[in-house]
Amino acid sequence: MTGDGLTVSTPEKDRIPEGVIERLPSYLSVLIQLRQDGCYTVSSARLGELTDVNPAQIRRDLTHFGSFGKRGVGYEIVILLDKIQRILGSDHTHRLVLIGAGNLGSAVAAYNGLRARGFVVSAIYDKDPAKIGSRIGDLVVQDVAHLPRQVADQDIRIGVIAVPPEAAQQVADVLISSGIRVILNYTSSMVRVPEHVTLHNTDPVRELLHTLYYLSRTESVARV
Amino acid sequence: MTGDGLTVSTPEKDRIPEGVIERLPSYLSVLIQLRQDGCYTVSSARLGELTDVNPAQIRRDLTHFGSFGKRGVGYEIVILLDKIQRILGSDHTHRLVLIGAGNLGSAVAAYNGLRARGFVVSAIYDKDPAKIGSRIGDLVVQDVAHLPRQVADQDIRIGVIAVPPEAAQQVADVLISSGIRVILNYTSSMVRVPEHVTLHNTDPVRELLHTLYYLSRTESVARV
DNA sequence: TAGATTGTTAATCGATTAACAATC
DNA sequence: TAGATTGTTAATCGATTAACAATC
Numbered sequence: 138m139t140g141d142g143l144t145v146s147t148p149e150k151d152r153i154p155e156g157v158i159e160r161l162p163s164y165l166s167v168l169i170q171l172r173q174d175g176c177y178t179v180s181s182a183r184l185g186e187l188t189d190v191n192p193a194q195i196r197r198d199l200t201h202f203g204s205f206g207k208r209g210v211g212y213e214i215v216i217l218l219d220k221i222q223r224i225l226g227s228d229h230t231h232r233l234v235l236i237g238a239g240n241l242g243s244a245v246a247a248y249n250g251l252r253a254r255g256f257v258v259s260a261i262y263d264k265d266p267a268k269i270g271s272r273i274g275d276l277v278v279q280d281v282a283h284l285p286r287q288v289a290d291q292d293i294r295i296g297v298i299a300v301p302p303e304a305a306q307q308v309a310d311v312l313i314s315s316g317i318r319v320i321l322n323y324t325s326s327m328v329r330v331p332e333h334v335t336l337h338n339t340d341p342v343r344e345l346l347h348t349l350y351y352l353s354r355t356e357s358v359a360r361v
Numbered sequence: 362m363t364g365d366g367l368t369v370s371t372p373e374k375d376r377i378p379e380g381v382i383e384r385l386p387s388y389l390s391v392l393i394q395l396r397q398d399g400c401y402t403v404s405s406a407r408l409g410e411l412t413d414v415n416p417a418q419i420r421r422d423l424t425h426f427g428s429f430g431k432r433g434v435g436y437e438i439v440i441l442l443d444k445i446q447r448i449l450g451s452d453h454t455h456r457l458v459l460i461g462a463g464n465l466g467s468a469v470a471a472y473n474g475l476r477a478r479g480f481v482v483s484a485i486y487d488k489d490p491a492k493i494g495s496r497i498g499d500l501v502v503q504d505v506a507h508l509p510r511q512v513a514d515q516d517i518r519i520g521v522i523a524v525p526p527e528a529a530q531q532v533a534d535v536l537i538s539s540g541i542r543v544i545l546n547y548t549s550s551m552v553r554v555p556e557h558v559t560l561h562n563t564d565p566v567r568e569l570l571h572t573l574y575y576l577s578r579t580e581s582v583a584r585v
Numbered sequence: 586t587a588g589a590t591t592g593t594t595a596a597t598c599g600a601t602t603a604a605c606a607a608t609c
Numbered sequence: 610t611a612g613a614t615t616g617t618t619a620a621t622c623g624a625t626t627a628a629c630a631a632t633c
Binding site for chain 4: 404405406416420421423424428430431432433434435436
């Protein structure tokens, strides 16, 4: 597909390394924090400290998109913030649907990190008649049967799965056939999606697992 | 510190690239699945398909720790599984404490992915008297005041924060002073930890954010 | 002007991959 | 033996970093 003559908008020269895109959200978090703290400018050195990224790398990352700084001064926070938000597409809000109105769903709905970065839960669905009609925050739980039409009508592209693990794949299939493009899977079960859908499994336990390696290592050093 | 003559157990030659350690948990997940499916052996090619990692890379990763395969045959699943678990230290269970008995805490406590990979919630704490004494799964919610002694007595090294974001740092501080070594922060707020403590912020929204870049990109292609 | 910090090039570094001899 | 797949080397690739001229 990369060799495809039709992908005019992706000339090899303009290709942005994936690592760059993955670091942008970190820069964003820190910039939001700094703005809140009342700062006006920030140098790549300071930004590097706060994000744990080499300052040279930050400067190099940014040049992929233009030059936003002032030599001898640094970067104006609101400008850089705006630029990165535009690059990522987070300069406008993104609506998402949440499936599952249990403990997990309620916790996700209440998660501050969503709104702070431009995501809005537009509807919560469940299939349990006991939950349908109840209130979570300022949304009323809908019957999941209405999901396909509402997703299509409102052109929603992001879905969050927060149901019991056994139901995860089934919910994913409904989301996919409704035209969802990005799925955030909060369950412990693996979900299969077609190639045009981006899947994020929220699996902090996998990360936890790899820290064990270092944990046992530092301890055996300590025992020496 | 790397040049320190005392760090005998980390000779430069034996240093394992971090990427290797980060991939091991993926291999583990797939091996567990394969064993469940009743398979006996697996080739690096097949493992590569299932984990989305180049087969040559898998073989190379494993040689850091020894040679576990049979030429012409592949890897015996139970053997490889066991080896990787030993490398990571997940061949025995790890107890952890969970702080916060609300929706989020309840969801974490019920999370299947923990037990499946050798983690056991050993206690749940809260500071709300209304919650203390109530039951979540087969644990009774304890007063957080008891946390320091219990963590020390039971030599627990992993703590999971699932409280309201305002309280996150305060809880982290208690965990740190109680001797916790790894913190998994499920709240949306940033937490500071000293260098000897490993912090994992569960922030799927950051990942979500970077997919927006690709989302808007594929769509502009589609519009051409 | 002097000091600071960017944007950018060139050097380094390490990780990924291809290839293949060893061997089951 | 013939076929398959590992373990391992060597080549490739790309990302990271150091360095510095440009310039605020």
